[in-house]
Amino acid sequence: MVYEKVKLHNIEDLVAVEGFAGLRMQRVPESVRRKLNPEAQLQMCRPACAEIRFVSDHPFSIELSCPKGRGIVEVFYGPFQSQERYEITSDISVIHIPDPNRMTRYDQSKLSSLFLSPKVCRLLMAGEEMYIHDIHGDNCRPPYKEELPRLRYLAYGSSITEHGHATAPHLTYVEQVGMRLGADVINLGSGGSAFCEPAISDYIAARTDWDFATLAISVNMLKFPISVFYERASYMISTICRSNPNRPVVCITLFPYSRELGDNFIGMEDKGSPDDYRQALHQAVRDCPCENVYTLEGSEILNNVGGLSSDLLHPGDQGMIIIGENLARQIRPLIKKFY
Incomplete structure (x- = not known):
């Protein structure tokens, strides 16, 4: 504005x-x-x-x-x-x-x-x-x-998307992707509260000022039963993809985090295992009838857990750069199909 x-x-x-x-x-x-x-x-x-x-x-x-x-x-x-x-x-x-x-x-x-x-x-x-x-x-x-950049990139996700433990805004993975792809960034990360609510899904779908998007459907959602996770993720994916079939939408599964690395306290209230939620996201993408939706594995995007900060949840600067490099490399051929 x-x-x-x-x-x-x-x-x-x-x-x-x-x-x-x-x-x-x-x-x-x-x-x-x-x-x-x-x-x-x-x-x-x-x-x-x-x-x-x-x-x-x-x-x-x-x-x-x-x-x-x-x-x-x-x-x-x-x-x-x-x-x-x-x-x-x-x-x-x-x-x-x-x-x-x-x-x-x-x-x-x-x-x-x-x-x-x-x-x-x-x-x-x-x-x-x-x-x-x-x-x-x-x-x-x-x-x-x-x-200004010709392309515009919208990112939705948790605190990892919003800012995480990056020490400066330009070091967030979203900014790193934007820089590598020559795209302006619209960051809609929502720390601790990325619940894929219909209001934010409808809002993203209605916006006409972005060309491609990533949806990191995330660790914030593990407090919901898998059926609710699937329902919300499915609504978000289908609503956004249907809004414009010429805008690629990339869904990212959970990044590696402390529960998978031996933390017995994190995840005690989760309703399923991390892999259960990853599979639910894959199912939501498979069930979407649109051809402009893709899935990437968070464990392949953040392929070195040494990139996490000491809480083993939020990436530090190095982890943000790793995500930015890998995500940009995998998104580039997808957006070339459309632009």
Whole structure:
């Protein structure tokens, strides 16, 4: 969405909240958020790789706050990472970009093959819910369509999709896939609450701004009986695939995690084994009549458990990169059939 002089990427609503200054940035519209489970309602207010984008040849500044915790903002110029990193707290923080068009000093003909124009200044966000306040800057505009990636990639899943234990937003597997495939990223990860609810399934299906999607139907769903897991996964898969037969949808089974590595505490309330749920997802895909749906094994995507962080559940930076590399490699031939 466009707000004042900037493009808010992966932000679909700005909401005034009583008792808080500024506007809360949300990854789904408020009408959708209210239909989700309580935890998902909170998670969809977290930025999860959302971005503030603009093009300007004058100094620029923006005011952000994170009243309920801590957030981080990293500055990129197109695909180029800068050393600028900001911590956002409950006090209003001013992010000042003195030279947003610094990359134009280089030979643009030698940068023309990039999937994202270096003219686009990008503020990548992560952490707790974040509020936008004032924007200052002359001659500032949202990016043009031709300055942005041609393809758009939507990802749904648990905290592993949202951010996991990545130490920076660009290190999430979703961003890693986007970078490798030259695609913009729409991150709809929902930590601890990716329950494949009809409201989020219908919302994803109704969106017309994505070209391919991954659905990591996940460890969050192991608290449901297998029959409910199948029913919800089946509805999500069929609804999204039927929305447009020319958009490939890739379903990912459970990644390896601690229960399979000897943890006797994790999974005590699960209604079946991890493999039971993996097989239920395979069955849901087989039962979908659409030809644009595919399944990938989480254990083949994260094929080195050393990529997990010490909780043996969430991938660390190395695991995110492994997932990004393997997932992009397997998705590439699938999207070539359509684009």
